Amino acid sequence: MNLDSLPIVAIATAPGRGGIGVVRISGKNLGNVAAEICALVPGKTLQPRHATYTRFVDADGSTIDQGLALYFKAPHSYTGEDVLELQGHGGPVVMQLLLARCLQAGSNIDLRLAQPGEFTQRAFLNDKLDLAQAEAVADLIDASTEAAARSASQSLSGVFSGIIRTLVEQVTNLRMLVEATLDFPEEEIDFLEKSDARGKLAVIRDTLQKVFRQSAQGALLRDGLNIVLAGQPNVGKSSLLNALAGADIAIVTPIAGTTRDKVTETIQIEGIPLNIIDTAGIRDVAEAIDEVERIGIERTWTAVAQADVIIHLLDACRGPTLADENIVARFPANIPVMRVWNKIDLSGHKPAIDRLVDATHIYLSATNQLGMELLREELLRLAGWQQTGESLYLARERHLVALAAAQTHLQLAAEHAALSDHALDLFAEELRLAQEQLSSITGAFTPDDLLGVIFSRFCIGK
The missing domain is CATH 3.40.50.300 (P-loop containing nucleotide triphosphate hydrolases)
Structure with a gap:
């Protein structure tokens, strides 16, 4: 499993149609270096741990969806890194459009798709979870x-x-x-x-x-x-x-x-x-x-x-x-x-x-x-x-x-x-x-190859 520290993004909700869908981004110093990510929510200043109702816009300024943006500043997040969650309507096409827009906006900071279990793996590596x-x-x-x-x-x-x-x-x-x-x-x-x-x-x-x-x-x-x-x-x-x-x-x-x-x-x-x-x-x-x-x-x-x-x-x-x-x-x-x-x-x-x-x-x-x-x-x-x-x-x-x-x-x-x-x-x-x-159970003596096996069995977005 990839262990680099590049920022990652994925749809965090289950595939299919639903009332709500979530796209999650995690990375170091997102709030400081990712102005393009913030362009997804124009005219809004995101406060840590506050829900902000906003439009999610495409590169040409057209609206993809409307919903909530939540920003969690490190280390107070699930992964221990800066995390941005965009909560919109849970249609598969809408979610894919929003995901594609995130990848486009974050291309200059090498934002990439998350692998299965990678958010939780980062939580483990950042001592948020054993x-x-x-x-x-x-x-x-x-x-x-x-x-x-x-x-x-x-x-x-x-x-x-x-x-x-x-x-x-x-x-x-x-x-x-x-x-x-x-x-x-x-x-x-x-x-x-x-x-x-x-x-x-x-x-x-x-x-x-x-x-x-x-x-x-x-x-x-x-x-x-x-x-x-x-x-x-x-x-x-x-x-x-x-x-x-x-x-x-x-x-x-x-x-x-x-x-x-x-x-x-x-x-x-x-x-x-x-x-x-x-x-x-x-x-x-x-x-x-x-x-x-x-x-x-x-x-x-x-x-x-x-x-x-x-x-x-x-x-x-x-x-x-x-x-x-x-x-x-x-x-x-x-x-x-x-x-x-x-x-x-x-x-x-x-x-x-x-x-x-x-x-x-x-x-x-x-x-x-x-x-x-x-x-x-x-x-x-x-x-x-x-x-x-x-x-x-x-x-x-x-x-x-x-x-x-x-x-x-x-x-x-x-x-x-x-x-x-x-x-x-x-x-x-x-x-x-x-x-x-005993220590291997909580991860104190766990080799990287075993970590790869464990986290690869998670669902994408978690």
């Missing part, structure tokens, strides 16, 4: 559930970063004590006993374990689960999708092979987004009606391989068949499987759940909504979701990796501290490595 807060901006925009939005807002406000910084400080202080002891071995003081190093380390590890648990729960709010419905034709996969979604998403008929391709619907259970993927019925390719069904079956197996959880639908009326067992044999060994026996309204079974050695078995009727709560509860259990009442942080995979690595280093530090000869040099080194892992 890296975890910057990522929370994108998570808040992308949140698909109310719970995810609230957790992202918590992270954006700095709660998650504050806890991480506290952990880093505690690890750093303990490391300083250890290294001071290494520098003065002649004191012959039993450092581990007199400074209660083991106790301090135990408190840090307990806190880190709690943060990891809360972060892992928060990651579920952000990413959700991909759940694939698989089974023979006409066992009720589409009916189950409709029952979970609460709407007629997929076509349901008594004719086998109705579903020819993947049908995906995102639902919420306890605020957790679940991507339910209905697939073509699985049978021997030689039995497929036509080429379309054969391709659908191949795509089913592709979806199965990428699933977080597989729901294997079976017909409770006819019981397990050889074809069902052949399907089970092809399921990946590392993906949890739930065996759901559908159509209990016809088979005479009662709604039930049995956790057996091979898999969890659930008996339900998708058509009559019998046993559906058992399925929802089991999906949450497989996801690892627990209603703890604790605040959750909308963590990303890299956060969880760093937290897990820090836990490993602190575990090794505890093992060195437990040795009879007190291997303090190894103890200190593991503390240093844990400190670096």
Whole structure:
């Protein structure tokens, strides 16, 4: 990602039509050197943090639009630089005209189009946000559930970063004590006993374990689960999708092979987004009606391989068949499987759940909504979701990796501290490595190439 300091501009609102559209400009000393930018709002003196109603004019003086101009003087802005926002009507043509005019007016100061996430990247580089807060901006925009939005807002406000910084400080202080002891071995003081190093380390590890648990729960709010419905034709996969979604998403008929391709619907259970993927019925390719069904079956197996959880639908009326067992044999060994026996309204079974050695078995009727709560509860259990009442942080995979690595280093530090000869040099080194892992979450030890990956996933204008 480009890391130059040239002024940048972009449309900051989502593509499409809307009542309001915003073009945002950010750069150093905009108010001092960009007289041409000010020509966009003729006859107006923009006061910092005051909205000014004005015309936005083209190079020939004709009006492009009318709206509000807001000027934020550095460092009191989102990016930490001078920022000018032009708020007009949200038509795509109007926004493009205004953007083109900004680029034309700012050509002498090398004003250029912003890259995805570049405004937020500058906020990070100018110490307006740390890296975890910057990522929370994108998570808040992308949140698909109310719970995810609230957790992202918590992270954006700095709660998650504050806890991480506290952990880093505690690890750093303990490391300083250890290294001071290494520098003065002649004191012959039993450092581990007199400074209660083991106790301090135990408190840090307990806190880190709690943060990891809360972060892992928060990651579920952000990413959700991909759940694939698989089974023979006409066992009720589409009916189950409709029952979970609460709407007629997929076509349901008594004719086998109705579903020819993947049908995906995102639902919420306890605020957790679940991507339910209905697939073509699985049978021997030689039995497929036509080429379309054969391709659908191949795509089913592709979806199965990428699933977080597989729901294997079976017909409770006819019981397990050889074809069902052949399907089970092809399921990946590392993906949890739930065996759901559908159509209990016809088979005479009662709604039930049995956790057996091979898999969890659930008996339900998708058509009559019998046993559906058992399925929802089991999906949450497989996801690892627990209603703890604790605040959750909308963590990303890299956060969880760093937290897990820090836990490993602190575990090794505890093992060195437990040795009879007190291997303090190894103890200190593991503390240093844990400190670096934790600091990487907020961006203190983050390489530029990782920054490029993180911010390139933002939307343009943010």
